[in-house]
Amino acid sequence: MTSILILIIFITAYIVIMSEVINRGLAAGLGGVCMLLVGLYDIEVALFEHIDWNTIALLFAMMIIVNICSKSGIFEYTAISLAQLVKGNGLLLLIMFSLLAAIGSAFLANVTIAMLLVPILFTLTRLLNLPPVPYLIAMILACNIGGTATLIGDPPNMMIGQAVDHFTFNSFLIHLSPIVAVIFLIVIVGLSILYRNQLYVSREKQLLLESLIARKYIKKDGALLRSTGVLFVTTAGFVLHPFIHVDLTTVALAGALLLMLLTEPLYDTEEILKQVEWGTLFFFIGLFLLVGGLEEAGFIDELARKIIYVTEGDMKTTTILILWATGLLSGFIDNIPFVAAMIPILHEFKELGIVNLDPMWWSLALGACLGGNGTLLGSSSNLVIVGLASKEKVYVHFREFLLIGIPVVILSLFISTIYIYFRYLRDFM
Template sequence: MHETAATHSLLTALGLHLGAAQITGLALLLFLLTYLLILLEKYVHRTVAALLGACAVMLLGLLTPAQAWGAIDFNTLFLLFGMMNIVNVLSHSGFFDLVARRALTLTRGEPVRVLWIFSLLTATFSAFLDNVTTVLFMAPVVVTVASRLGLKPLPYLVAVILASNTGGTATLVGDPPNIIIGSVAGKGFGDFLLNVAPYAILVTFIAVGLMHLMMRRNGSLQAHFSRDQLQAALHDPTPLHTDPLLMKKALWVFAVTLLLFMVGHPIGLEAGLIALTTSTFLLLIARLDPAELFERVEWTTLLFFMGLFVVVGALEHAGVFTQVAQALTQAVGDDMGKGIVLVGLSSALVSGFVDNIPFTISMASVLKELQGTLGSRMDPLWWALSLGACLGGNLTLIGASANIVVSDIARREGHPMSFTDFMKYGFPVATLTTLTAVGLYAFVYSLRG
């Protein structure tokens, strides 16, 4: 634990001199209050909540501004910022509009095809572009397609959310929890492809299959429209505006970025630095106005991460994670299979109800402490955390960022999504996929062991 007494300037000015136990308690209190404000996003925006927590940490002297700055994981922020810029250029080129138009044609107006094609398309994009960015452009398209075909958009929007979270589980860049784990644990793109992707791909098909069964049972896969209406829906006369040269440049840079993700980690290149560099190069050759592109960056998400890193940094500075890691070590012992199940299922349960990003930031810090004791032997716990946190995000409407983003889009489009509307589909899908992925991973690990 670091020396903290000198940092308590405000508390000292108020005549308060706290001992180590009191400092730990204060750090925990601020963390829980920040969590509570995040859960009350209906009243306080989650980014404001995280920044308030970070300000309180510095004002009360738990961290100095310099220490707070050092607590921020810039590899994570660079990775998010870089991928956002690449996606923004792709969007500007008309790439996503083109893909959506082609996907609509492939559905042939059949509700079952709409469900499967758009779900699998969402899962695929989510694995390589990050799921929050994917649902931002996919959700409005699904609303338009469903409405044109005389379908209720809500179940299809839920399917997009579930697919984005299962598909995003597969790679380092697919879901924010994986970005955090990769940075904290020092894991590369290939590590996730090898250890997590097979289970994520399997449960993606399970998730869409279960959605198919539930939607067929409640009549959501039945459409009522005439042949003329179907033809009008499938042949959109609206001209498609694309920039083929810009699209080609963006796709080449995107491909190079993925290649560098795979080969960069072994030679010491962090994913965040790669994404920042390649996206900056794309801005150079795209010849677009950077100010216009930067306006489309999700700054609220980046600031949300910054605030949370500071709040969690106060817990680490106070030695909380060391104590939790010791307790986890005693609970797991030498039985790593038990640890996989314990970390995986508990991560899914907690992530489903408190948002998987702040949970993963704090849990990753615990496992980092544990890594100091167990070394590479505890690697399976990182993958259990990834599977649990990402798949558990499907439990409730507040379980993951993608859920909240689609909910906002649905409300804006005139199809409000309630907590129970989502949970009716999300809870069974999350339960089945998490039990399957974590259980299968523990089984495979036991065979290898």
């Protein structure tokens, strides 16, 4: 009876979130608290097992860094420079931002690059009088696709990298970057065709852009060198993460605290903390509690085992089913607990005599990361971008994104199926 109640709470909360009848953070929080009230798990379990404080702390730290950096004028300078580079062409800007988001997500993690690029994006769209939603949707898709390519690009890849001893940073690049490049190219071509009529920039705005001097937007209050210096060091820490063995959250928190200390004479710490996107952070906490209820009730673990049961352990069938099941489900439930449930199950395959599990691991990584494009709830970077947009009074509606995200996921999984078959499975046929 409790399991049914948990499922009802989860589905109801998701329907309310998708319908947007009330604030998303409030809906997720109410659903999470209902999970606690049911009594399936207590507050200690919720706080220390189900809420991913690493993710919350990483987001919190990056919000502080981005907020302080924005006060120096560096985002305005970058936005104007990029726009002048492509002569104010709206379509080329879409392609450029998508490419920056994809490459940045591969080497900085998609959540980080999302927080860095969104302020630049809004500066540009205001300047050129462009609709921001097409750019936001393109950025969401690019962040998830690009983050699939590397060990540090998306949390599921980090988990898989820790679970498989012989998977290194270069392993992910070698095995996943080729298919990621193909999917990214196809998706960007599709988006360019879809939005080509919405990205027109008037000649008046182009002339205005040409007349602007980017460096004049840099504020001479001493914050520029401090903020960009800390941002550079923090970014370097992210890139060197596999080598220095300091986790991303620690690097981000150290950067945020150092930057607040260095700029404390210029910007009041209390004001900086007030400008953190607390609504987005509470939304994440609510989602973690919701998915935690499914975990405690055994739904996620049972689903993972059903996949193995249906395929009877057959190498080829299991590999493809893992790809599609993970990809389709990751749009609606957090891919992190699902990957966590799948890891020990895949390890059990060694006992069945399957020596080479690599195709299954790559299928799990592709499905979990690419599936994040299915809905706005599919990945952390989606929620961050939507949260930052709402601060600017711009709203990406659930249904609007769904109509683009689901076809992109199905296309991505279809292309991935062909790739996995010819690269890994054909020799097993």
